[in-house]
Amino acid sequence: MFIDESVIQVKAGAGGNGCYAHDRQKYRPKGRPSGGNGGRGGHIYIEGDPQLHTLQDCAYRKSYKAARGQHGKGSNKYGKDAEDVVIYVPLGTIVSNDNTAEILYDCLEPGQRVLIARGGRGGRGNAALATPRDPNPDQAEFGKPGEEKRVRLILKVLADVGLVGRPNAGKSTFLARISRAHPKIADYPFTTIQPHLGIVGLEGEYESFVVADIPGLIEGSHTGKGLGIRFLRHIERTRVLAIMVESTSENPKKDAETLLNELAEYSPTLAAKPACYFLTKSDLVEPANLKLPHDWLALSSVTGQGVTEALHRLRQLVAKTEPVSEADESPLF
Ligand SMILES: Nc1nc2c(ncn2[C@@H]2O[C@H](COP(=O)(O)OP(=O)(O)OP(=O)(O)O)[C@@H](O)[C@H]2O)c(=O)[nH]1
Ligand SMILES: [Mg+2]
Numbered sequence: 001m002f003i004d005e006s007v008i009q010v011k012a013g014a015g016g017n018g019c020y021a022h023d024r025q026k027y028r029p030k031g032r033p034s035g036g037n038g039g040r041g042g043h044i045y046i047e048g049d050p051q052l053h054t055l056q057d058c059a060y061r062k063s064y065k066a067a068r069g070q071h072g073k074g075s076n077k078y079g080k081d082a083e084d085v086v087i088y089v090p091l092g093t094i095v096s097n098d099n100t101a102e103i104l105y106d107c108l109e110p111g112q113r114v115l116i117a118r119g120g121r122g123g124r125g126n127a128a129l130a131t132p133r134d135p136n137p138d139q140a141e142f143g144k145p146g147e148e149k150r151v152r153l154i155l156k157v158l159a160d161v162g163l164v165g166r167p168n169a170g171k172s173t174f175l176a177r178i179s180r181a182h183p184k185i186a187d188y189p190f191t192t193i194q195p196h197l198g199i200v201g202l203e204g205e206y207e208s209f210v211v212a213d214i215p216g217l218i219e220g221s222h223t224g225k226g227l228g229i230r231f232l233r234h235i236e237r238t239r240v241l242a243i244m245v246e247s248t249s250e251n252p253k254k255d256a257e258t259l260l261n262e263l264a265e266y267s268p269t270l271a272a273k274p275a276c277y278f279l280t281k282s283d284l285v286e287p288a289n290l291k292l293p294h295d296w297l298a299l300s301s302v303t304g305q306g307v308t309e310a311l312h313r314l315r316q317l318v319a320k321t322e323p324v325s326e327a328d329e330s331p332l333f
Helices: 056-061 171-178 230-235 252-266 307-319
Strands: 005-011 044-048 063-065 085-089 093-097 103-106 113-117 148-155 161-165 196-201 208-213 240-246 275-280
Touching (some): 005 056, 005 113, 044 093, 056 085, 063 085, 103 113, 161 171, 161 230, 161 252, 171 196, 171 208, 171 240, 240 252, 240 307, 275 307
Parallel strands (some): 005 063, 044 085, 161 208, 240 275
Antiparallel strands (some): 005 148, 044 113, 093 103
Protein backbone atom coordinates (compact mmCIF):
# COMPACT_ATOMS: atom_id res chain seq x y z
CA MET A 1 0.00 0.00 0.00
CA PHE A 2 1.16 3.49 -0.81
CA ILE A 3 0.98 5.76 2.23
CA ASP A 4 2.16 9.33 1.89
CA GLU A 5 1.27 10.79 5.25
CA SER A 6 1.63 9.63 8.82
CA VAL A 7 1.80 11.04 12.33
CA ILE A 8 4.12 9.26 14.72
CA GLN A 9 5.01 9.68 18.37
CA VAL A 10 8.72 9.72 19.14
CA LYS A 11 10.24 9.49 22.60
CA ALA A 12 13.94 9.66 23.19
CA GLY A 13 15.38 7.75 26.16
CA ALA A 14 15.90 9.28 29.60
CA GLY A 15 19.39 9.53 31.00
CA GLY A 16 20.45 6.92 33.56
CA ASN A 17 20.62 8.08 37.16
CA GLY A 18 23.91 8.95 38.75
CA CYS A 19 25.00 6.58 41.49
CA TYR A 20 25.45 7.40 45.16
CA ALA A 21 28.25 5.26 46.58
CA HIS A 22 31.47 5.41 48.57
CA ASP A 23 34.79 3.62 48.53
CA ARG A 24 35.03 0.99 51.19
CA GLN A 25 38.21 1.13 53.13
CA LYS A 26 39.32 -0.66 56.23
CA TYR A 27 38.65 1.20 59.49
CA ARG A 28 36.78 3.97 57.66
CA PRO A 29 33.03 3.70 57.69
CA LYS A 30 32.60 6.07 54.74
CA GLY A 31 35.31 6.45 52.09
CA ARG A 32 35.51 8.89 49.20
CA PRO A 33 32.42 9.33 46.99
CA SER A 34 32.64 6.87 44.11
CA GLY A 35 29.20 6.83 42.45
CA GLY A 36 29.52 6.87 38.62
CA ASN A 37 27.47 8.92 36.15
CA GLY A 38 24.43 7.58 34.38
CA GLY A 39 24.56 6.97 30.61
CA ARG A 40 22.80 9.12 28.02
CA GLY A 41 19.34 8.11 26.83
CA GLY A 42 18.98 7.02 23.19
CA HIS A 43 18.48 9.72 20.55
CA ILE A 44 15.95 9.39 17.79
CA TYR A 45 17.13 10.10 14.25
CA ILE A 46 15.49 10.23 10.86
CA GLU A 47 17.25 9.14 7.71
CA GLY A 48 16.23 9.13 4.04
CA ASP A 49 16.47 5.70 2.44
CA PRO A 50 16.36 5.50 -1.36
CA GLN A 51 15.03 1.92 -1.18
CA LEU A 52 11.80 3.06 0.43
CA HIS A 53 8.88 4.44 -1.53
CA THR A 54 6.11 4.72 1.01
CA LEU A 55 5.58 5.68 4.64
CA GLN A 56 3.81 2.42 5.27
CA ASP A 57 6.22 1.17 7.94
CA CYS A 58 5.91 4.36 9.98
CA ALA A 59 2.15 4.46 9.64
CA TYR A 60 1.95 0.89 10.85
CA ARG A 61 4.28 1.32 13.79
CA LYS A 62 3.08 4.74 14.97
CA SER A 63 5.41 5.10 17.95
CA TYR A 64 9.17 5.00 18.35
CA LYS A 65 10.97 4.88 21.68
CA ALA A 66 14.63 4.83 22.51
CA ALA A 67 15.83 3.09 25.68
CA ARG A 68 17.02 4.89 28.78
CA GLY A 69 20.70 5.16 29.65
CA GLN A 70 22.15 2.73 32.15
CA HIS A 71 22.38 3.93 35.74
CA GLY A 72 25.80 4.77 37.13
CA LYS A 73 27.39 2.24 39.47
CA GLY A 74 29.71 2.17 42.44
CA SER A 75 33.50 2.16 42.13
CA ASN A 76 33.25 5.05 39.65
CA LYS A 77 31.61 2.92 36.98
CA TYR A 78 29.71 4.87 34.35
CA GLY A 79 26.40 3.65 33.01
CA LYS A 80 26.38 2.87 29.26
CA ASP A 81 24.72 5.22 26.79
CA ALA A 82 21.56 3.72 25.33
CA GLU A 83 21.36 2.76 21.66
CA ASP A 84 19.98 5.35 19.27
CA VAL A 85 16.94 4.65 17.17
CA VAL A 86 16.87 5.49 13.46
CA ILE A 87 13.61 5.89 11.59
CA TYR A 88 14.04 5.30 7.85
CA VAL A 89 11.78 7.17 5.45
CA PRO A 90 11.61 7.55 1.66
CA LEU A 91 13.46 10.44 0.04
CA GLY A 92 11.16 13.41 -0.37
CA THR A 93 9.69 13.06 3.12
CA ILE A 94 9.13 16.30 4.99
CA VAL A 95 9.36 15.91 8.75
CA SER A 96 7.62 18.43 10.95
CA ASN A 97 6.64 18.87 14.55
CA ASP A 98 2.90 18.20 14.55
CA ASN A 99 2.18 20.61 17.38
CA THR A 100 4.12 23.62 16.18
CA ALA A 101 4.20 22.88 12.42
CA GLU A 102 7.91 23.62 12.55
CA ILE A 103 9.76 21.79 9.80
CA LEU A 104 12.44 19.61 11.34
CA TYR A 105 13.87 18.10 8.22
CA ASP A 106 13.36 17.67 4.52
CA CYS A 107 14.88 14.31 3.55
CA LEU A 108 16.43 14.92 0.16
CA GLU A 109 19.81 13.22 0.39
CA PRO A 110 20.24 9.50 0.96
CA GLY A 111 22.09 8.47 4.09
CA GLN A 112 21.86 11.81 5.86
CA ARG A 113 20.77 11.46 9.45
CA VAL A 114 19.22 14.15 11.56
CA LEU A 115 18.36 14.21 15.21
CA ILE A 116 14.68 14.77 15.87
CA ALA A 117 14.45 13.89 19.58
CA ARG A 118 17.39 14.22 21.89
CA GLY A 119 18.07 11.62 24.57
CA GLY A 120 18.32 12.85 28.17
CA ARG A 121 21.70 13.43 29.74
CA GLY A 122 22.79 10.95 32.35
CA GLY A 123 22.73 12.15 35.97
CA ARG A 124 26.08 12.77 37.64
CA GLY A 125 27.13 10.41 40.38
CA ASN A 126 28.31 11.71 43.71
CA ALA A 127 31.94 11.28 42.59
CA ALA A 128 31.48 13.81 39.79
CA LEU A 129 29.51 16.12 42.04
CA ALA A 130 32.22 16.32 44.72
CA THR A 131 34.05 19.66 44.87
CA PRO A 132 36.74 20.98 47.19
CA ARG A 133 34.05 22.93 49.03
CA ASP A 134 31.73 19.99 49.20
CA PRO A 135 33.89 16.87 49.12
CA ASN A 136 31.05 14.65 50.17
CA PRO A 137 27.77 15.60 48.47
CA ASP A 138 24.79 13.93 50.04
CA GLN A 139 23.18 12.76 46.82
CA ALA A 140 23.59 11.96 43.16
CA GLU A 141 21.60 13.40 40.22
CA PHE A 142 18.71 11.82 38.38
CA GLY A 143 19.00 11.37 34.63
CA LYS A 144 17.21 13.98 32.50
CA PRO A 145 14.11 12.98 30.57
CA GLY A 146 14.39 12.44 26.79
CA GLU A 147 12.57 14.68 24.33
CA GLU A 148 9.14 13.59 23.23
CA LYS A 149 7.32 14.82 20.13
CA ARG A 150 4.47 14.19 17.79
CA VAL A 151 5.98 14.21 14.35
CA ARG A 152 4.18 14.50 11.04
CA LEU A 153 5.70 12.85 8.01
CA ILE A 154 4.57 13.95 4.58
CA LEU A 155 5.94 12.32 1.47
CA LYS A 156 6.22 14.26 -1.76
CA VAL A 157 7.90 11.97 -4.25
CA LEU A 158 10.94 13.30 -6.03
CA ALA A 159 10.82 13.21 -9.81
CA ASP A 160 11.84 15.34 -12.78
CA VAL A 161 8.73 14.97 -14.91
CA GLY A 162 5.10 14.68 -13.85
CA LEU A 163 2.56 13.07 -16.19
CA VAL A 164 -0.72 14.94 -16.25
CA GLY A 165 -3.81 13.86 -18.15
CA ARG A 166 -7.41 12.73 -17.96
CA PRO A 167 -8.06 9.18 -16.77
CA ASN A 168 -7.35 6.73 -19.59
CA ALA A 169 -5.14 9.20 -21.49
CA GLY A 170 -2.38 6.62 -21.65
CA LYS A 171 -0.06 8.00 -18.94
CA SER A 172 0.78 4.65 -17.39
CA THR A 173 1.23 2.99 -20.76
CA PHE A 174 3.70 5.73 -21.66
CA LEU A 175 5.60 5.24 -18.39
CA ALA A 176 5.73 1.48 -18.95
CA ARG A 177 7.04 2.04 -22.49
CA ILE A 178 9.83 4.41 -21.48
CA SER A 179 11.01 2.79 -18.24
CA ARG A 180 11.07 -0.47 -16.38
CA ALA A 181 8.18 0.57 -14.17
CA HIS A 182 5.13 -1.69 -14.24
CA PRO A 183 2.18 0.51 -13.41
CA LYS A 184 -1.23 -1.06 -13.78
CA ILE A 185 -2.74 -0.36 -17.18
CA ALA A 186 -6.35 -0.88 -18.09
CA ASP A 187 -9.11 0.32 -20.30
CA TYR A 188 -11.04 2.10 -17.58
CA PRO A 189 -10.63 5.44 -15.81
CA PHE A 190 -8.75 5.75 -12.53
CA THR A 191 -6.68 2.66 -13.06
CA THR A 192 -3.81 4.42 -11.37
CA ILE A 193 -4.62 5.18 -7.76
CA GLN A 194 -1.16 5.93 -6.46
CA PRO A 195 1.95 7.54 -7.90
CA HIS A 196 4.48 5.40 -9.75
CA LEU A 197 8.00 6.37 -10.59
CA GLY A 198 9.99 5.26 -13.59
CA ILE A 199 13.62 5.94 -14.39
CA VAL A 200 14.30 6.84 -17.99
CA GLY A 201 17.75 6.38 -19.48
CA LEU A 202 18.28 7.82 -22.95
CA GLU A 203 20.64 6.17 -25.37
CA GLY A 204 23.94 8.00 -25.57
CA GLU A 205 23.15 10.17 -22.60
CA TYR A 206 24.81 9.92 -19.29
CA GLU A 207 22.10 11.20 -17.04
CA SER A 208 18.74 9.60 -16.56
CA PHE A 209 15.61 11.29 -15.34
CA VAL A 210 12.69 10.25 -13.21
CA VAL A 211 9.09 10.34 -14.38
CA ALA A 212 6.11 10.25 -12.03
CA ASP A 213 2.80 8.78 -13.14
CA ILE A 214 -0.18 9.91 -11.08
CA PRO A 215 -3.94 9.31 -11.16
CA GLY A 216 -6.00 11.00 -13.85
CA LEU A 217 -7.48 14.47 -13.46
CA ILE A 218 -11.00 15.44 -14.45
CA GLU A 219 -12.90 18.70 -14.49
CA GLY A 220 -13.88 19.25 -10.85
CA SER A 221 -11.06 17.18 -9.37
CA HIS A 222 -10.32 20.13 -7.10
CA THR A 223 -13.79 19.84 -5.57
CA GLY A 224 -13.12 16.20 -4.77
CA LYS A 225 -14.50 14.61 -7.95
CA GLY A 226 -12.78 11.47 -9.12
CA LEU A 227 -9.81 10.83 -6.88
CA GLY A 228 -9.58 14.51 -5.93
CA ILE A 229 -6.31 16.40 -6.10
CA ARG A 230 -4.52 15.37 -2.95
CA PHE A 231 -2.07 13.30 -4.98
CA LEU A 232 -0.98 16.43 -6.85
CA ARG A 233 1.51 17.03 -4.08
CA HIS A 234 3.54 14.33 -5.77
CA ILE A 235 4.19 16.43 -8.84
CA GLU A 236 4.85 19.64 -6.89
CA ARG A 237 8.50 18.82 -6.77
CA THR A 238 8.90 17.84 -10.38
CA ARG A 239 10.70 20.30 -12.62
CA VAL A 240 8.44 19.95 -15.62
CA LEU A 241 5.09 18.50 -16.66
CA ALA A 242 4.05 16.31 -19.54
CA ILE A 243 0.49 17.21 -20.44
CA MET A 244 -1.17 14.29 -22.19
CA VAL A 245 -4.37 14.48 -24.22
CA GLU A 246 -5.86 11.67 -26.29
CA SER A 247 -5.69 12.00 -30.08
CA THR A 248 -9.41 11.30 -30.23
CA SER A 249 -10.11 14.57 -28.42
CA GLU A 250 -12.34 17.06 -30.27
CA ASN A 251 -10.35 20.00 -28.97
CA PRO A 252 -6.95 19.11 -27.51
CA LYS A 253 -6.07 22.67 -26.53
CA LYS A 254 -9.28 23.08 -24.59
CA ASP A 255 -8.72 19.76 -22.84
CA ALA A 256 -5.22 20.84 -21.86
CA GLU A 257 -6.69 24.10 -20.55
CA THR A 258 -9.09 22.13 -18.34
CA LEU A 259 -6.20 20.12 -16.93
CA LEU A 260 -4.21 23.27 -16.20
CA ASN A 261 -7.20 24.83 -14.46
CA GLU A 262 -7.42 21.88 -12.11
CA LEU A 263 -3.69 22.16 -11.40
CA ALA A 264 -4.06 25.88 -10.72
CA GLU A 265 -6.83 25.20 -8.20
CA TYR A 266 -4.33 23.16 -6.26
CA SER A 267 -1.37 25.49 -6.74
CA PRO A 268 -0.80 28.26 -9.29
CA THR A 269 2.94 27.54 -9.28
CA LEU A 270 2.22 23.95 -10.20
CA ALA A 271 0.14 25.05 -13.18
CA ALA A 272 2.88 27.47 -14.24
CA LYS A 273 5.59 24.82 -14.53
CA PRO A 274 7.21 24.44 -17.93
CA ALA A 275 5.40 21.71 -19.88
CA CYS A 276 5.59 19.56 -22.99
CA TYR A 277 2.30 18.79 -24.72
CA PHE A 278 1.54 15.40 -26.18
CA LEU A 279 -1.31 13.88 -28.19
CA THR A 280 -1.39 10.25 -27.09
CA LYS A 281 -2.62 7.11 -28.86
CA SER A 282 -1.83 8.59 -32.26
CA ASP A 283 -2.23 5.13 -33.78
CA LEU A 284 -5.99 5.40 -33.26
CA VAL A 285 -6.42 8.32 -35.66
CA GLU A 286 -5.57 8.62 -39.36
CA PRO A 287 -2.53 10.90 -39.63
CA ALA A 288 -4.52 13.23 -41.89
CA ASN A 289 -7.19 13.62 -39.20
CA LEU A 290 -4.86 14.38 -36.30
CA LYS A 291 -5.71 17.72 -34.71
CA LEU A 292 -2.19 18.55 -33.67
CA PRO A 293 -1.77 22.03 -32.17
CA HIS A 294 1.41 23.96 -32.83
CA ASP A 295 4.36 22.75 -30.71
CA TRP A 296 2.55 19.60 -29.64
CA LEU A 297 3.85 16.15 -30.44
CA ALA A 298 1.82 13.11 -31.41
CA LEU A 299 2.91 9.81 -29.93
CA SER A 300 1.80 6.23 -29.57
CA SER A 301 2.99 4.06 -26.74
CA VAL A 302 1.74 1.06 -28.71
CA THR A 303 3.64 1.57 -31.99
CA GLY A 304 6.37 3.66 -30.40
CA GLN A 305 5.84 6.49 -32.85
CA GLY A 306 6.99 9.82 -31.38
CA VAL A 307 8.10 8.30 -28.09
CA THR A 308 11.84 8.91 -28.49
CA GLU A 309 11.20 12.46 -29.66
CA ALA A 310 8.95 12.98 -26.62
CA LEU A 311 11.75 11.86 -24.31
CA HIS A 312 14.21 14.21 -25.96
CA ARG A 313 11.85 17.12 -25.54
CA LEU A 314 11.30 16.27 -21.89
CA ARG A 315 15.00 15.76 -21.30
CA GLN A 316 15.80 19.14 -22.79
CA LEU A 317 13.16 20.95 -20.80
CA VAL A 318 14.30 19.27 -17.57
CA ALA A 319 17.90 20.27 -18.28
CA LYS A 320 17.09 23.92 -18.67
CA THR A 321 14.69 24.15 -15.74
CA GLU A 322 15.89 24.95 -12.25
CA PRO A 323 15.00 22.51 -9.48
CA VAL A 324 11.99 23.47 -7.42
CA SER A 325 12.71 25.56 -4.37
CA GLU A 326 10.76 25.10 -1.18
CA ALA A 327 9.21 28.55 -1.47
CA ASP A 328 7.30 27.36 -4.55
CA GLU A 329 5.51 24.65 -2.67
CA SER A 330 2.08 24.85 -1.15
CA PRO A 331 1.83 24.96 2.64
CA LEU A 332 1.83 21.66 4.45
CA PHE A 333 -1.19 22.26 6.63
N1 LIG B 1 -4.15 2.19 -29.21
C1 LIG B 1 -3.49 2.67 -28.14
N2 LIG B 1 -3.97 2.43 -26.91
C2 LIG B 1 -3.30 2.94 -25.86
C3 LIG B 1 -2.13 3.72 -26.01
N3 LIG B 1 -1.70 4.09 -24.79
C4 LIG B 1 -2.58 3.57 -23.91
N4 LIG B 1 -3.55 2.86 -24.54
C5 LIG B 1 -4.68 2.16 -23.92
O1 LIG B 1 -5.48 3.10 -23.22
C6 LIG B 1 -6.00 2.54 -22.01
C7 LIG B 1 -5.65 3.42 -20.82
O2 LIG B 1 -4.22 3.43 -20.64
P1 LIG B 1 -3.55 3.79 -19.26
O3 LIG B 1 -2.09 3.88 -19.55
O4 LIG B 1 -4.00 2.88 -18.17
O5 LIG B 1 -4.15 5.24 -19.03
P2 LIG B 1 -3.90 6.22 -17.78
O6 LIG B 1 -3.80 7.59 -18.33
O7 LIG B 1 -2.75 5.73 -16.97
O8 LIG B 1 -5.26 6.07 -16.98
P3 LIG B 1 -5.56 6.32 -15.41
O9 LIG B 1 -4.52 5.60 -14.64
O10 LIG B 1 -6.90 5.76 -15.20
O11 LIG B 1 -5.51 7.81 -15.21
C8 LIG B 1 -5.43 1.14 -21.94
O12 LIG B 1 -6.37 0.22 -22.41
C9 LIG B 1 -4.22 1.19 -22.86
O13 LIG B 1 -3.91 -0.08 -23.42
C10 LIG B 1 -1.65 3.96 -27.35
O14 LIG B 1 -0.64 4.62 -27.60
N5 LIG B 1 -2.38 3.41 -28.37
MG1 LIG C 1 -2.64 5.20 -15.09
